[in-house]
Amino acid sequence: MTVDRVVNGFARGVFVFLYLPIVAVIVYSFNAAGTNTRFEGLTLQWYVELFQDAALMQTLQTSAIVAVITATVATIIGIMFALGIARYRGRGRASLLALIALPLIVPEIVLGVALLSVFSTTRIPLGIGTLVLGHLIVSLPLATLVLMSSAVMLDPSLPEAATDLGCTPWQTFTRVYFPLLRPAVVAAWLLSFTTSFSNIVMSTFLSGVGSTTLPLKIYSSLKTGLTPTINALGALLILLTLVIVLLVGVTQMRRILVESRG
Amino acid sequence: MKKLTTAAVGIVAVLALTSCSTGGSGDGAxxxxxxxxxxxxxxxxxxxxxxxxxxxxxxxxxxxxxxxxxxxxxxxxxxxxxxxxxxxxxxxxxxxxxxxxxxxxxxxxxxxxxxxxxxxxxxxxxxxxxxxxxGTTGLLYNSACTGGEEITSWESLFDPKWKGKVNMLDNMLAAYIAGLQVNGYDADSTDEDEINAATESLIEQKPILSGYNSTNYGDLVASGDVCISEAWGGTSTAKIIEQNPDVHYVLPEEGGSLxxxxxxxxxxxxxxxxxxxxxxxxxxxxxxxxxxxxxxxxxxxxxxxxxxxxxxxxxNSAVYATDEEVANADFIVDPGEAMKYYQDGWTRVKAS
Amino acid sequence: MTSTTRAIQLGRKERPKRGSLLLLVPGIASVVLLGILPLFIVARNSFAVADNYGGITDGLTFDNYAKLLDPVYSKTLFYSLGLGVLNTVVCLVVGYITSYYIVSRPPNRQGFLLLLVIIPFWTDFLVRTFAWITILGSGGPIAGVLGVFGVAGFSLIPSNVAVVLGLLYSFLPTAIFPIYASMRSIDPSLKEAATDLGCGWWGVHRRVILPLTGPGILGAALLTFIPTMGVFVIPVLLGGGKDPLVGNLIVTLYTEFRNQPMGAAASMVLLLLMLISMVLVGLGLKRSSAKKGA
CATH class of the missing domain: 3.40.190.10 (Periplasmic binding protein-like II)
Incomplete structure (x- = not known):
């Protein structure tokens, strides 16, 4: 059991590792020096500048809208695919799985440039819509793979039992499948949201007039140097996440994420 | 139900936003x-x-x-x-x-x-x-790091004395400014032999480099991780010089570029x-x-x-270089047909 | 009467199948329209000729592929493969241990821990990377602490250690999620039984948990290895950019060299290599499930 103790210690160390840069972001967001290379006492200046920066806030809004739509659509399509493939026993099952994972193995810049030419040939104007489509194709495989790992565990006799009890297919879904898949659904949504929210490469090629996302804005301002305002924004986003977690309620969160399979 | 509402709100938002971005065309006022x-x-x-x-x-x-x-x-x-x-x-x-x-x-x-x-x-x-x-492309250096030595020439970027303390811009055309001018050629050369000579210099230079970085090289020079760097003059360079009196920006005597x-x-x-x-x-x-x-x-x-x-x-030469300073500076123009010599060379530099 | 029962039975048997095919449609349509269709354009462009200004002409040539045979490109490829394997192994080991830790917590803590894993990734990627530069650089806390003990001049920026740390940081969640998912489905009584039979920590893991987590580990390996090939910001910012990866190469071809056809050819080669590795992993999966069945 001493091995267990070492393993536990190591795993706790992993969580420290995950939060090291986050702590650095928060600490340096109060740094009076205009650079990350020195620390010169505390200031709230960067937070003030952040809220005065209307352009930056606009990009944050764009990113949030795109990420919410992308994650929701990817999760819905992912649920359908996962349930479908879990019950599908026909030929070509492996090829279908490979197909859905395909976008993962294409370097994003290749897909981004190619999608740009697809959209320009079909005269689809670049904007939030094309951003969602581009982000969808990179987050869909992740969402689907997460959902599939749960869906294949479902008892195949469940839907029949539900139908016997007089459930319509929709009721079967909402009353039987969804509660059972809920942890995976939440995990898939979070993963897609994160993927979309932090995407740079797809956004570079697929954003249009007035739809610059936050990572794009940050990436393009690298030439003049990142300001601590960006740290302040990062710190605020973490804070916002924690507030949401608290609002939804830690107990609720537990229930959503952990209770599974009945 | 909540999800449906969220989705509906989202879709409406998309429609509203896309209609904004496509609207307002036409040649009138x-x-x-x-x-x-x-x-x-x-x-x-x-x-x-x-x-x-x-x-x-x-x-x-x-x-x-x-x-x-x-x-x-x-x-x-x-x-x-x-x-x-x-x-x-x-x-x-x-x-x-x-x-x-x-x-x-x-x-x-x-x-x-x-x-x-x-x-x-x-x-x-x-x-x-x-x-x-x-703006200009020139040299950024930290005099505390160079032991007070003034840096005036591209040659310093190729000097083994500064091994591990030199940074080059991670940009093909920018790297060739130094590579060409240190050999006495123009930065906008289209001559195959001249470009090849520059390639050889850049390959030779690679072991003494700390790295190729065109993003936060200013911070690296300010902190002393890097003593000398090829640099673009402008806002961020001026800001770093203002914050750290040891950091200087100069146009190299070979000319630099605009x-x-x-x-x-x-x-x-x-x-x-x-x-x-x-x-x-x-x-x-x-x-x-x-x-x-x-x-x-x-x-x-x-x-x-x-x-x-x-x-x-x-x-302030990091912002407005004087006319004397830029007298020998070359404009970096598109190399046209000669682009392939640059590309082949740069690929060899990066892979060496 | 009999015919009705038969109809019901038939209906029951067939409905799930037809229904499940319909369920697959949106997913397949998305991948075909947004993934495969663009890839056809890439495939076509890989045989085209680039003009001097970065445009694409209609020509047909194999030059773009022939040029990739140059040893300078294979060097980049092997370096990337090496770094990809290293990163995958590191992520799998750390991900496995972390997943085991999460799974062995009380059920009502596990969700919270998973959330803790993903929250850091809601700050911008570049902001996180710059935070690592601050932490590992000469002006950071590590250098400060070492300075107190008289060790001067500490800086891991740029270094290969920093690249490995940065890659681990970026891909750890994608490694943890699939491993955790398959580990959680293991019946805890199996572990108890193995312990009762005298298996130590290593024995339990080698004989029970590791084999049963196999699919999750393979999934995690794919999700880590493949995207590592496309990485291009981390090696430059943390590693000094002296050893380019395949990702850097493709980005350079597409942007700085404005040679889309050659970039497309490099992408097609990479794609082929990835497909082969996926097939190999798929075969591995099949063999492991066959073993389990036996």
């Missing part, structure tokens, strides 16, 4: 202008002043590189009116027929530009672009009238001075200099 520019090179205060005077709403998007901007325009139907290409990018945009030939009769104030930008080699007669801001970012009108721009109005607005001396006052960059507009509030900046 424009009420909107779409600008695609380098981040912070046209300060927000300029856009605000323009909107206040004309009532035209400006949508601003930023790009991270000329190449990104070009690929967006090349896809067609981008919706942008004004783009802000660097000098060699103007040549590429013209070559691909992606920007309009400017109608000079609609432009006022072009005589305000500094003489060195009035008829540049990359765009003779300023047929396609109006220079807005400019860069210019200017304003062009995208082919088929939906709001052409507003675009000309915007260019004329930016040619006014007091507006052009805002590039220096609020953006920290050198304006290509000579008449703007008297409107610069901090006159000291005019002799």
């Amino acid at each position: 424009s009420t909107e202008l779409n600008v695609y520019a380098w981040a912070d090179e046209i300060p927000q205060s300029v856009f605000d002043a323009f909107t206040e005077e004309t009532g035209i709403k400006v949508n601003v998007d930023n790009f991270d590189s000329n190449e990104t901007m070009i690929s967006k325009l090349a896809a067609g139907n981008s919706g942008y009116d004004i783009v802000e290409p660097s000098q060699y990018a103007v040549q590429q945009l013209v070559g691909q027929d992606l920007i309009e030939t400017l109608d000079k009769s609609k432009i006022e104030g072009i005589e305000n530009l500094a003489p060195k930008f009035a008829d540049p080699s990359y765009d003779p007669g300023l047929e396609h672009s109006v220079p807005w801001v400019w 860069w210019v970012d200017g304003l062009s009108i995208a082919k088929g721009a939906p709001h052409q009238d507003a675009a000309y109005e915007f260019i004329n607005f930016l040619l006014r001396p007091e507006i052009a001075a805002m590039a220096t006052n609020d953006g920290g960059l050198a304006s290509a507009n000579a008449a703007a200099q008297e409107h610069v509030t901090d006159q000291g900046v005019l002799s």
Whole structure:
């Protein structure tokens, strides 16, 4: 059991590792020096500048809208695919799985440039819509793979039992499948949201007039140097996440994420 | 149910936003202008002043590189009116027929530009672009790190004495400025043998490099992780020098180079009238001075200099290099056919 | 009467199958329209000729592929493969241990821990990377602490250690999620039984948990290895950019070299290599499930 103790210690160390840069972001967001290379006492200046920066806030809004739509659509399509493939026993099952994972193995810049030419040939104007489509194709495989790992565990006799009890297919879904898949659904949504929210490469090629996302804005301002305002924004986003977690309620969160399979 | 509502709200939001971005086309009196520019090179205060005077709403998007901007325009139907290409990018945009030939009769104030930008080699007669801001490529060094030694030549970047303390810009054309000039050639060479000689120098240089970095090299020099770096003059370099008295920016005695970012009108721009109005607005001396006052960059507009509030900046070589300093500097123009010598060479440098 | 029962039975048997095919449609349509269709354009462009200004002409040539045979490209490829394997192994080991830790917590804590894993990734990627530069650089806390003990001049920026740390940081969640998912489905009584039979920590893991987590580990390996090939910001910012990866190469071809056809050819080669590795992993999966069945 001493091995267990070492393993536990190591795993706790992993969580420290995950939060090291986050702590650095928060600490340096109060740094009076205009650079990350020195620390010169505390200031709230960067937070003030952040809220005065209307352009930056606009990009944050764009990113949030795109990420919410992308994650929701990817999760819905992912649920359908996962349930479908879990019950599908026909030929070509492996090829279908490979197909859905395909976008993962294409370097994003290749897909981004190619999608740009697809959209320009079909005269689809670049904007939030094309951003969602581009982000969808990179987050869909992740969402689907997460959902599939749960869906294949479902008892195949469940839907029949539900139908016997007089459930319509929709009721079967909402009353039987969804509660059972809920942890995976939440995990898939979070993963897609994160993927979309932090995407740079797809956004570079697929954003249009007035739809610059936050990572794009940050990436393009690298030439003049990142300001601590960006740290302040990062710190605020973490804070916002924690507030949401608290609002939804830690107990609720537990229930959503952990209770599974009945 | 909640999910459905969220989804519905989302979809409505998309429709609302896309209708905004596609609307407002047509040739009549424009009420909107779409600008695609380098981040912070046209300060927000300029856009605000323009909107206040004309009532035209400006949508601003930023790009991270000329190449990104070009690929967006090349896809067609981008919706942008004004783009802000660097000098060699103007040549590429013209070559691909992606920007309009400017109608000079609609432009006022072009005589305000500094003489060195009035008829540049990359765009003779300023047929396609109006220079807005400019800067140099030179050397950034930390005198505490070099032990007080002054750095004046590209040769320092190739000197084994500074092994592990030297940084090069992670950019092919920029790296070849140093590679070519250290061999005594022009930075815009198109000669195969000269380019090959530069390639050999760059390969030889690689073991003494700390790295290739064109992002946060300023911080690396300020912190002393790197003693000497090839560098672009401009806002961030000036900021680092101001914060750390040990850091200096110089143009190398071999000449260095000049860069210019200017304003062009995208082919088929939906709001052409507003675009000309915007260019004329930016040619006014007091507006052009805002590039220096609020953006920290050198304006290509000579008449703007008297409107610069901090006159000291005019002799700060990290921003306004003097005419003597840039006397031997080359414009980096598009190498055209010779591009392949650069590419083959740079591939060999990177893989060595 | 009999015919109705038969109809019901038939209906019951067939409905799930037809229904499940319909369920697959949106997913397949998305991948075909947004993934495969663009890839056809890439495939076509890989045989085209680039003009001097970065455009694409209609020509047909194999030059772009022939040029990739140059040893300078294979060097980049092997370096990337090596770094990809290293990163995958590191992520799998750390991900496995972390997943085991999460799974062995009380059920009502596990969700919270998973959330803790993903929250850091809601700050911008570049902001996180710059935070690592601050932490590992000469002005950072590590250098400060070492300075107190008289060790001067500490800096891991740029270094290969920093690249490995940065890659681990970026891909750890994608490794943890699939491993955790398959580990959680293991019946805890199996572990108890193995312990009762005298298996130590290593024995339990080698004989029970590791084999049963196999599919999750393979999934995690794919999700880590493949995207590592496309990485291009981390090696430059943390590693000094002296050893380019395949990702850097493709980005350079597409942007700085404005040679889309050659970039497309490099992408097609990479794609092929990835497909082969996926097939190999798929075969591995089949063999492991066959073993389990036996």
